[in-house]
Amino acid sequence: RKAIVNNPDVTQATPFSNLFLDDFWGTPLAHTGSHRSYRPITTLTFRLNHFLFGMNPAAFHATNVLLHCVVTMLFCCVLKVLLKFNSQMTLLAGLIFSLHPVHTEAVAGVVGRTDILATFFTLAGTYGINLSSIRTQITDKTARYHPSPKTFYILFATTIGFSLCALLSKEQGYIALPLCVVYDMWIHHSLGITSCLSTMFGRKRMRRRIWTLVVFFLTSMILRLLLPVLLSGGGDISPGFSESDNPAASSESFRCRALTFNYLLSFNLKLLIAPTTLSFDWSMNSIPLIQHWSDVRNIKTLIFYIILTATTYSCWFELRRRDSNKSMSNNRFQNYKHSRRNKWITELCPKRKSVIRDPFPSLLLGAILLFLSLLLSSNLMVYVGFVVAERVLYLPSVATCILITEGLTLKCVSRRCSSMFIWILTSVLLASYALKTWSRNQDWKNEFNLYRSGISTNPAKAYGNLGNVLRTQGNLNDAEEAYVTALRHRSNMADVHYNLGLLYQDTNRLHQAEKSYRNAILFRPQLALASLNLGVVLSQLDRVEESKTIYRRTAKLSDLGLKDPRSHAHAQVSALYNLGCLLADEGDHVAAILAYQQALDRRHTAYRSHSLLNMLGQSLLQLGKTTEAERNFKLSLAEKPDHVPSHLTYARLLENVGKADMAEKFYLRALKIEPRNPLIHQHYSRLFMNQRRFPEAAKLLDRAVDATEGAAGYELLFAAASAHRHAKSYSKAELYYRMALATSHMNLGAMLHLRGKLAEARNSYLDALKLKPGEPMMLENLEKLETSLRKSK
Numbered sequence: 078r079k080a081i082v083n084n085p086d087v088t089q090a091t092p093f094s095n096l097f098l099d100d101f102w103g104t105p106l107a108h109t110g111s112h113r114s115y116r117p118i119t120t121l122t123f124r125l126n127h128f129l130f131g132m133n134p135a136a137f138h139a140t141n142v143l144l145h146c147v148v149t150m151l152f153c154c155v156l157k158v159l160l161k162f163n164s165q166m167t168l169l170a171g172l173i174f175s176l177h178p179v180h181t182e183a184v185a186g187v188v189g190r191t192d193i194l195a196t197f198f199t200l201a202g203t204y205g206i207n208l209s210s211i212r213t214q215i216t217d218k219t220a221r222y223h224p225s226p227k228t229f230y231i232l233f234a235t236t237i238g239f240s241l242c243a244l245l246s247k248e249q250g251y252i253a254l255p256l257c258v259v260y261d262m263w264i265h266h267s268l269g270i271t272s273c274l275s276t277m278f279g280r281k282r283m284r285r286r287i288w289t290l291v292v293f294f295l296t297s298m299i300l301r302l303l304l305p306v307l308l309s310g311g312g313d314i315s316p317g318f319s320e321s322d323n324p325a326a327s328s329e330s331f332r333c334r335a336l337t338f339n340y341l342l343s344f345n346l347k348l349l350i351a352p353t354t355l356s357f358d359w360s361m362n363s364i365p366l367i368q369h370w371s372d373v374r375n376i377k378t379l380i381f382y383i384i385l386t387a388t389t390y391s392c393w394f395e396l397r398r399r400d401s402n403k404s405m406s407n408n409r410f411q412n413y414k415h416s417r418r419n420k421w422i423t424e425l426c427p428k429r430k431s432v433i434r435d436p437f438p439s440l441l442l443g444a445i446l447l448f449l450s451l452l453l454s455s456n457l458m459v460y461v462g463f464v465v466a467e468r469v470l471y472l473p474s475v476a477t478c479i480l481i482t483e484g485l486t487l488k489c490v491s492r493r494c495s496s497m498f499i500w501i502l503t504s505v506l507l508a509s510y511a512l513k514t515w516s517r518n519q520d521w522k523n524e525f526n527l528y529r530s531g532i533s534t535n536p537a538k539a540y541g542n543l544g545n546v547l548r549t550q551g552n553l554n555d556a557e558e559a560y561v562t563a564l565r566h567r568s569n570m571a572d573v574h575y576n577l578g579l580l581y582q583d584t585n586r587l588h589q590a591e592k593s594y595r596n597a598i599l600f601r602p603q604l605a606l607a608s609l610n611l612g613v614v615l616s617q618l619d620r621v622e623e624s625k626t627i628y629r630r631t632a633k634l635s636d637l638g639l640k641d642p643r644s645h646a647h648a649q650v651s652a653l654y655n656l657g658c659l660l661a662d663e664g665d666h667v668a669a670i671l672a673y674q675q676a677l678d679r680r681h682t683a684y685r686s687h688s689l690l691n692m693l694g695q696s697l698l699q700l701g702k703t704t705e706a707e708r709n710f711k712l713s714l715a716e717k718p719d720h721v722p723s724h725l726t727y728a729r730l731l732e733n734v735g736k737a738d739m740a741e742k743f744y745l746r747a748l749k750i751e752p753r754n755p756l757i758h759q760h761y762s763r764l765f766m767n768q769r770r771f772p773e774a775a776k777l778l779d780r781a782v783d784a785t786e787g788a789a790g791y792e793l794l795f796a797a798a799s800a801h802r803h804a805k806s807y808s809k810a811e812l813y814y815r816m817a818l819a820t821s822h823m824n825l826g827a828m829l830h831l832r833g834k835l836a837e838a839r840n841s842y843l844d845a846l847k848l849k850p851g852e853p854m855m856l857e858n859l860e861k862l863e864t865s866l867r868k869s870k
Contacts, residue, residue: 079103079641080123080188082132087123096120098308101191103643107308110639112462115304118198118246119191137187144193145184149175151200152475159207159260160439160479169503170482174474178352178513183468185521192471195250198243199472205236206257207265209286233286237293244297249472251301252449254294258287259445264438269399321361321570326460328366336367338456340374341465343381345451349470349477355517356534357527359465361567363535388444395437439483447476481506525550537567544573548580556580571601578607582614590614605634605648612655621659628656632675647684650676654689657696666696687717695726698733706730719750725760732764740764755781759793762800771804782813788854791820819845827858835866 084103085091091099099105101114122140130136153171156162162170174180183189209232236257243250262268266283268276276283320327325337344364348355356363367374450473454461485503520530524546531539540563547556560577563570578593591614597607608631615624631652636642657672673693680686694709710727713720728743744761751757758781765774778797782789798813826841842859 081127081137083643084120084123085643086120087127088132089124089127096124102640104641105308106305108642109637110642111305112640113305114248115301116191116245116247118242119194122190122194123187134187138185141184141187141190141193144190144197145175145180148193148197148200151197151204152478155200155204156479156482159203159264160442162482166482166486169485170478172507173481173510174478176507176510176514177474177478178355178510178517179348179467179470179474181355181467181514181517181521182357183471185518186468189468189471191247192249192468194246195243196472196475198239198246199250199253199256200475202236202239202243202253203256203260205232205239206261206290209233209236233289237290240293241297244301249450249453249469251294251298251453252446252472254290254297255449256442256446258290258294260442261287261290263396263441267399269396270393271400273396321567322462323360323456323460323464324362325366325464326456330368332370333366333368336370336372336375336378337364339382340367340378342451342455342457343377344465345455345470345473346381346477347377348465348467349474350481352467352513354534355467355513356531357520358531358535358538360463361535361537363538364464385448388440392437392441392444395441436483436487439479443476443479443483447473447480450476537563537570539563540566541570541573541576544580545576548576548583553580553584569600571597571604571607574600575604575607575610578610578614582610587614587618591618603634603636603639603645605631605645605652608634609648609652609655612652616655616659621663625656625659628652628659632656632679643681646679646681650680650684650686650689653679654692657692661692661696661699666699669696670700685717687713687720687723690716691720691723691726694723694730698726698730703730703734721747721751721754721757724750725757728764729760732767737764737768753784755784755789755793758784759796762796766800766803769803771800772806775800775804775806775809779809788820788823789816791817791824794820823854823858826862830858830862830865835862838862839866 080102081087086095086099086103091103096117098107099120100111101116101120102112104111106113106115123137126137126140149171152174153167156170157164157167183192209229237254240250240253240257243253261283262273262276266276277287278284325334325341328334328337341364452458454463454466454469485499520526525543528539528542528546532543540559544556544559544563547553547559557577557580560573560580563573564577574593574597578590578597581587581590581593591611594607594611594614597604598611601607608627612624612627612631615621615627629652632649634645634649636645639645653672653676657669657676660666660669660672670693673689673696676689677686677693680689690709690713694706694713697703697706697709707727707730710723710730713723714727717723724743724747728740728747731737731740731743741761741764744757744764747754747757748761758777762774762777762781765771765777775797778793778800781793782797785793794813794817798810798817801807801810801813823842823845826838826845829835829838829841839859839862842862846856846859
């Protein structure tokens with residue numbers, strides 16, 4: 078929601094240039110609370126979605142699914158062309174990739190598009206470096222040609238362009254250019270360690286290509302890292318994350334951090350191979366910290382590093398073997414002229430006459446891709462704002478799919494007797510992946526299923542989010558229980574205290590709401606929304622002075638380091654608006670105008686200020702500043718032409734200055750907008766009363782009474798009675814006077830009830846029922862009173 082629905086860069090509320098100045102969440106990179114997640118390409122696709130289809134969720138999800146299909150096809154092309162997979166291997170790898178359960182979050186969650194795009198551009202860049210190096214073969218097998226210079230430069234520039242787009246789609250995309258270098262030197266040209274170094278400082282054409290890639294990589298990384306520094310004027314650019322986001326990063330123990338972060342590498346690998354347990358959020362205590370060497374999970378870390386060491390040794394041994402290979406003619410490395418093109422593919426089994434593939438290129442590319450793509454999110458280089466995130470495994474899964482496919486098919490070729498077992502194992506793997514993906518998609522079908530599925534892994538976060546969903550659905554009792562359960566698991570969650578306060582406020586439990594808001598502020602003092610709502614609750618409790626103090630304090634809160642400065646600023650403007658309303662109600666219009674003007678000065682572009690302008694106009698009108706008041710009413714209507722209160726206040730101003738005809742036009746416009754709004758009829762009737770058009774005023778007030786939900790108020794009933802009296806409709810006037818009297822008796826009874834004068838309250842209710850028999854609200858109040866009387870006896 079924050080990255081799309083509330084992101085002004087997506088909703089086109091900001092200029093196009095802001096895409097390159099703001100982070101992924103729409104916060105300026107220069108702001109101290111920015112995540113520093115610079116992904117303008119992804120944000121651009123969201124903006125394009127919004128431009129074409131608005132906020133239609135189906136369009137956003139369909140785009141993600143389409144991109145996943147495109148990435149799967151490109152993945153298969155890369156395997157077939159770059160790693161020379163045969164059709165069966167390509168199909169198997171494509172099925173594993175397309176069905177992998179860990180992809181569910183990236184595809185089903187719209188914000189996962191960052192990972193899909195980064196993977197697409199990384200694969201496209203690697204495919205491009207292959208095309209730029211292809212030799213065109215003609216009939217004479219001894220003659221081979223390089224692409225024309227123009228074609229070469231176009232393909233090479235396209236490769237660099239794709240690689241830069243990968244970096245601008247997500248930070249993981251930084252691996253695109255290093256991957257191109259690895260492929261070009263060690264796979265396409267089959268170089269070793271020494272020959273690689275010799276070539277980089279040897280032949281002009283390849284040296285130029287490799288160093289160009291290296292220079293572009295270093296330049297892009299330096300610019301990416303310096304961008305927040307330049308925009309912030311040299312200030313602190315480290316993103317601020319809470320302890321709950323990444324508990325290990327906040328641990329004071331180096332041993333705890335080291336053991337936990339190294340374990341997370343094996344945890345991620347386990348999710349890539351056997352994703353049995355998946356969760357929408359792995360923060361907080363979902364993965365307990367490893368505090369001691371005796372923790373059994375360290376065995377998994379040890380196994381991971383044994384596998385990593387063995388893989389590294391195998392790659393190193395093969396690369397060194399290439400250096401010492403005596404078969405290279407004239408001691409020249411296979412830079413451009415090969416005695417046999419891609420020897421690792423074309424050797425034939427002498428007995429079966431079938432292709433025997435060298436698995437080393439797949440092992441090398443897969444291992445390097447897996448290592449580089451996991452490195453950034455491992456917390457080993459820099460701390461990131463999460464422990465584990467399934468969506469960031471989309472790109473690393475490319476590597477595991479390559480390695481799994483290579484391992485399965487290698488066994489089939491080397492041991493024919495075991496091929497049946499391997500194919501059964503492959504079928505079981507594909508079936509289990511498909512079932513898990515289907516099940517996981519059911520979890521991602523709606524928010525309720527998603528958060529409920531996370532209870533076992535992260536109960537505090539899951540119950541907190543479930544409470545929000547249930548409250549939105551109107552299931553307030555279950556929502557309250559979910560919030561309380563979440564706080565039982567983790568008592569310092571300010572957001573949950575705030576949301577629980579909203580629920581109490583909605584159900585008119587104001588004292589409990591006050592306590593919840595104060596708890597939210599205790600755990601997060603900069604939570605402006607909690608302070609704003611605390612001020613509202615105190616105002617509802619008639620503690621006006623406390624409310625004004627809270628509003629003033631809210632307006633002074635700093636936004637330093639906040640992740641969402643827009644909502645913070647919005648809450649501060651709303652606090653000033655509410656402060657102005659309280660001051661205006663007290664008759665202090667000078668102070669109210671000052672508060673309104675401060676709110677206008679601090680509003681941001683996305684803030685709708687029509688109500689603020691209207692209230693400012695009313696206070697100016699009260700001080701006799703008609704011209705300034707009229708200007709603010711016009712500005713309010715210009716910003717929101719269907720704002721009914723502005724129509725009414727502007728019409729009242731026009732009526733006061735003697736422009737009754739124009740005032741009537743604004744009343745009529747308001748009626749077109751909301752024909753059943755009793756307030757419009759009531760205000761419009763005053764114009765007719767002042768013009769002594771009593772029958773027309775009486776008709777309007779009749780409509781106002783009919784349009785009022787529940788019992789009409791005393792003021793409206795008295796006005797209707799007066800209008801009918803002046804129109805000489807005496808029977809109607811008598812009826813409305815009696816209704817007004819009944820309302821007065823009911824209100825008096827309620828007041829006496831609250832003050833504990835139960836006998837007098839009962840008499841008032843009975844008097845009201847005599848005038849208006851069967852009124853449901855009066856009967857309900859009388860029943861409550863009778864219960865109180867029985868208890869008092």
